[in-house]
Amino acid sequence: MIHTTLFLSNDTSSRAVGVDRLAKLLQDESNVRLVRTSSRGAFFLEPIIERDMPDGRIVWCNVTADDLPGILAGQGGVALQSIPFLAAQTRFTFSNFGITQPLALDEYRTRDGFRGLEKALVTAPDKVIEELKIAGLRGRGGAAFPLWSKWQAALLTEEDEKFVVVNADEGDAGTYCDRMVMEGDPFRLVEGMLICAHTVGATRGYIYCRQEYPAAAGSMKAAVHIADEAGLLELDGRRFPIDIVMGAGSYVCGEETALLESLEGRRGVVRAKPPFPAVSGLYQKPTIVSNVLTVATVPSILARGGAWHASLGTDRSRGTIALQIGGRVKQPGLVEIPFGMTLRRVLEQFAGGMASGSRFKAAQVGGPLGSLFPESKLDIPICYDAFSDAGAILGHGGIVVYDDQTDMVELARHFMAFTADESCGKCTPCRIGSVRGRELLELVQAGGATTADLTLLSDLGDTMKTASLCALGGRAPYPVLTAIEHFPHEFKDRLKM
Amino acid sequence: MTDESSSEGLLDSSLLADCSRSEPSDRPNILKALLAIQERIGYVPPRSIPQIARTLGATEADVAGVLSYYQDLRTTAPGRHVIRVCMGESCVANRCGQILRALKDHLGIDIGETDSGGQFTLEKVFCMGNCAVSPTIAVNQTLFGRVEPAQIRTIVDCYR
Numbered sequence: 001m002i003h004t005t006l007f008l009s010n011d012t013s014s015r016a017v018g019v020d021r022l023a024k025l026l027q028d029e030s031n032v033r034l035v036r037t038s039s040r041g042a043f044f045l046e047p048i049i050e051r052d053m054p055d056g057r058i059v060w061c062n063v064t065a066d067d068l069p070g071i072l073a074g075q076g077g078v079a080l081q082s083i084p085f086l087a088a089q090t091r092f093t094f095s096n097f098g099i100t101q102p103l104a105l106d107e108y109r110t111r112d113g114f115r116g117l118e119k120a121l122v123t124a125p126d127k128v129i130e131e132l133k134i135a136g137l138r139g140r141g142g143a144a145f146p147l148w149s150k151w152q153a154a155l156l157t158e159e160d161e162k163f164v165v166v167n168a169d170e171g172d173a174g175t176y177c178d179r180m181v182m183e184g185d186p187f188r189l190v191e192g193m194l195i196c197a198h199t200v201g202a203t204r205g206y207i208y209c210r211q212e213y214p215a216a217a218g219s220m221k222a223a224v225h226i227a228d229e230a231g232l233l234e235l236d237g238r239r240f241p242i243d244i245v246m247g248a249g250s251y252v253c254g255e256e257t258a259l260l261e262s263l264e265g266r267r268g269v270v271r272a273k274p275p276f277p278a279v280s281g282l283y284q285k286p287t288i289v290s291n292v293l294t295v296a297t298v299p300s301i302l303a304r305g306g307a308w309h310a311s312l313g314t315d316r317s318r319g320t321i322a323l324q325i326g327g328r329v330k331q332p333g334l335v336e337i338p339f340g341m342t343l344r345r346v347l348e349q350f351a352g353g354m355a356s357g358s359r360f361k362a363a364q365v366g367g368p369l370g371s372l373f374p375e376s377k378l379d380i381p382i383c384y385d386a387f388s389d390a391g392a393i394l395g396h397g398g399i400v401v402y403d404d405q406t407d408m409v410e411l412a413r414h415f416m417a418f419t420a421d422e423s424c425g426k427c428t429p430c431r432i433g434s435v436r437g438r439e440l441l442e443l444v445q446a447g448g449a450t451t452a453d454l455t456l457l458s459d460l461g462d463t464m465k466t467a468s469l470c471a472l473g474g475r476a477p478y479p480v481l482t483a484i485e486h487f488p489h490e491f492k493d494r495l496k497m
Numbered sequence: 498m499t500d501e502s503s504s505e506g507l508l509d510s511s512l513l514a515d516c517s518r519s520e521p522s523d524r525p526n527i528l529k530a531l532l533a534i535q536e537r538i539g540y541v542p543p544r545s546i547p548q549i550a551r552t553l554g555a556t557e558a559d560v561a562g563v564l565s566y567y568q569d570l571r572t573t574a575p576g577r578h579v580i581r582v583c584m585g586e587s588c589v590a591n592r593c594g595q596i597l598r599a600l601k602d603h604l605g606i607d608i609g610e611t612d613s614g615g616q617f618t619l620e621k622v623f624c625m626g627n628c629a630v631s632p633t634i635a636v637n638q639t640l641f642g643r644v645e646p647a648q649i650r651t652i653v654d655c656y657r
Binding site for chain 2: 367
């Protein structure tokens with residue numbers, strides 16, 4: 001006889017802070033049923049246990065083993081709706097998170113799953129692309145390229161084989177929304193791929209998943225298998241196979257052409273563009289390469305219409321953005337909101353200010369290649385245009401906050417060392433520039449640098465920005481130069497007199 | 498993990514065949530084959546490069562090039578447990594440097610090294626996507642979040 005159903009997240013980050021230990025203790029309770037769901041993304045509250053009570057869903061936060069008897073007795077807890085971090089969000093792509101079991105196909109269907117695909121299947125390809133154009137969806141992986149334009153190019157290129165490749169090489173430090181999608185709502189990604197395949201006439205799909213995400217790859221493999229068994233991979237009278245391929249620890253393989261090289265089994269070295277992958281990509285065939293979040297956004301657009309998506313956000317940044325907050329804040333976690341809120345408000349309202357005992361120094365937006373924002377620059381609206389005007393990037397939506405104990409010279413060295421480690425070596429500005437940049441910063445650290453060395457660093461940065469083949473070399477100078485711009489004394493105080 | 502490679506670092510022919518097998522519709526894939534070999538024996542012996550090249554119909558330079566390019570491909574056997582310390586930005590902001598120091602002190606090895614008993618290999622990694630509960634370490638495939646330097650001894654000793 002089951003009396004109580006408890007809901008616990010099965011997300012990697014939830015498990016990393018002890019959810020499995022609690023689940024194990026609860027397994028021994030004979031009258032308890034455990035349901036492992038995706039995560040709500042409020043990771044600062046994990047481990048979380050939820051339970052349906054007469055007044056609705058009740059949530060127990062930061063649970064320890066000592067709390068379990070109280071939870072089973074229904075004592076304490078807070079109403080789900082009373083958590084401001086969650087209540088203030090606008091969730092579409094993440095609407096199922098914390099609610100469904102990732103691999104329950106019926107639950108996905110019940111919550112409007114595959115409605116977008118159904119619509120796409122009865123719509124002419126050029127009309128699907130028109131819908132995406134109206135929606136104004138731009139790639140969420142970092143390049144912000146209009147999705148419709150890629151699909152159009154692939155549709156118009158005639159070939160016997162075409163590919164859909166999902167870029168799941170989420171390498172930007174400080175980002176984890178793609179991992180969450182794959183672990184937590186894998187059918188949404190499958191649906192997005194099927195819509196794309198049907199529209200451009202693709203014959204095969206790949207998900208290139210980074211090696212650091214074994215749970216995400218496992219979840220995707222299981223979801224593809226379940227979808228296949230249910231006949232969902234039958235598309236326009238033939239099977240559309242989807243393979244999950246693992247990477248091997250190279251950051252630059254998140255760049256679309258390096259990813260294609262790696263998918264073909266070679267060194268993940270960047271290709272010169274054009275030709276663009278939509279025309280000549282994997283094995284020189286037309287290939288749509290899109291990031292996980294982008295593909296996972298497509299089903300809602302088809303189901304609700306492009307105009308719905310375009311009604312959210314700002315003029316040239318339509319829809320919602322998945323911000324992933326990390327670093328030294330009180331409330332790290334996933335936040336989905338329409339574009340346009342200022343960075344300051346996001347940090348106040350969602351991040352909840354600094355972790356106890358810490359004082360704000362800088363926020364970095366857009367991963368290891370993203371610019372640093374000091375306190376005085378936080379009033380920037382989160383949208384592509386404002387960031388581009390400021391010489392910054394939104395990247396994949398990662399926000400990392402550093403406190404006043406952070407040594408900016410060491411942080412700048414860390415960024416350059418990262419690029420030097422990860423450069424694919426194809427173009428000289430990145431291959432040599434990143435090593436020289438790291439050396440110069442090490443010279444500053446050792447107290448052996450002069451003003452001329454900082455000028456050289458700045459010149460080096462300009463060369464890398466303008467002459468690198470891809471965004472790794474082209475963006476690498478930004479965090480370093482913004483560190484020097486906003487915290488000049490930390491660098492100048494260490495120069496040789 | 499069993500040692501299926503011979504003492505000379507050459508691969509058993511059936512293992513090589515298994516690891517380089519692909520679907521009929523697939524093209525030969527060097528990275529996939531190397532990952533499959535590593536999955537079976539823990540690393541890719543450099544002496545097996547000519548064998549692998551012959552089996553895949555690739556040049557030795559192609560195979561050696563792929564093997565040296567990817568950080569996760571190993572050319573020597575790792576310890577029984579691989580401990581990775583995340584050096585991503587969120588972990589940096591949350592003092593992963595202290596975690597790394599605690600690990601180095603406790604294990605008596607540096608990054609990229611294996612302890613003398615062959616039990617632990619220490620590595621760094623740029624972001625495990627566990628940023629919201631950073632700092633992070635991983636022991637094999639298990640992640641630990643919100644790690645504090647004082648916990649290192651307890652976590653590591655569970656694997657001894």
